[in-house]
Amino acid sequence: MPQKILAINAGSSSLKFKLYLMPKEQVLVSGLIDRIGHQDSVFTYKIDDKKYKIIQKVKDHPAGVKLVISALLNSGLVKNKSEIVGVGHRVSHGGSYYTQSVEINQDVAKRISELSVLSPLHNPVNLLGIESFQKLLPDAKEVAVFDTSFHSTMPPKAYTYALPYKYTKDYGIRRYGFHGQSHQYVYGEAKRRFGKNDTNKLISCHLGNGCSICAIKNGKSVNTSMGFTPLAGLVMGTRSGDIDPEIIPFIEEKAHLNSESIRSLLNHDSGLLGLSGVSNDIRDVLKAENSGNERAKLALDVFVHQIQEYIGAYTTDLGGLNTLIFTAGIGEHSASIRKRVCHDLSYLGVEIDETRNEANRIEIQDNNSRVRVLVIPTDEEIIIARDVVKVLGL
């Protein structure tokens, strides 16, 4: 019997949702509340091709959840709240506990709360979303779908840091990896289209506000660029990605910053924004570069070079490469960044076709390329909805 399932993706000041009819995977409503906590929060949602936009103050996540549920009821697509049988929540950090999605009970909620130490920006808001839905949809079962689960297949040599082993053991300091739903989704799409054998040595580049790369061997994550937290790896909109760890105490001493200010500097003032001084949005940085801004050019060169470094490194984890995927805001839309990344990868057999690339086609490699190069729009919410069905046995 078709069932209505909600997929929820709560960020620090946003709440994304999709209402699905499962197992058909039909999207009934999709929407986003942005700028939660501001006077002018923006609530947009779409039913069929009709778009709605409401600007009003949404003071916090519980208020946002209330708004979403009233919109669903007003739309007539949900006549009674109890029609929604399951709610899936994207949860940032599952630590070493959760290698798969899980139905949320008191113990799971407690663990998610404890794991806030490892993901202070995300786990608390994820939990707030969970608690709000528990109150407002008491008949629905809730499922946590962790960003980290897909990477639980990484071998110890890829997830262990060379710190005194005591810290790994006592504090759980290791690489966890994030964006799991996205890497899993684009891999699944590539496999569905081109088969298992042709996608068994695959690199997925998720390039959005947050950026990460994942090496996927025979369908399993074997390495990924984000680490203990989502700060590691690639240059991002405002996050630094990898830096020499000694830089941190050095800046602390030179600029008289405490660890909280350093954390903020690395998370919010670095990356494309910090380097270019222009913006965290790559479209603005590209424009600035076009009009001769040298720092914008440097920011983009560093951004691209870092992606290339990881791709090169991950071919070692994979023992080769047969598929390279670009996804998320930049990966899906920026032909010029894809071109720059692929430009120096001909040694790996990567050659792209300019026309296909400019047209954002699914396959953008040229006919001589030894590697299939794909542009696949990500869909984290469908992974969440599928897991709700799986975990609840619907």
Ligand code: ADP
């Ligand atoms: P998030 O990681 O928050 O889900 P997205 O995947 O939506 O974010 O990516 C957002 C980023 O994608 C923007 O900051 C912008 O840099 C980039 N982006 C979005 N649309 C385009 C476009 N048409 N061309 C180039 N870059 C784009």
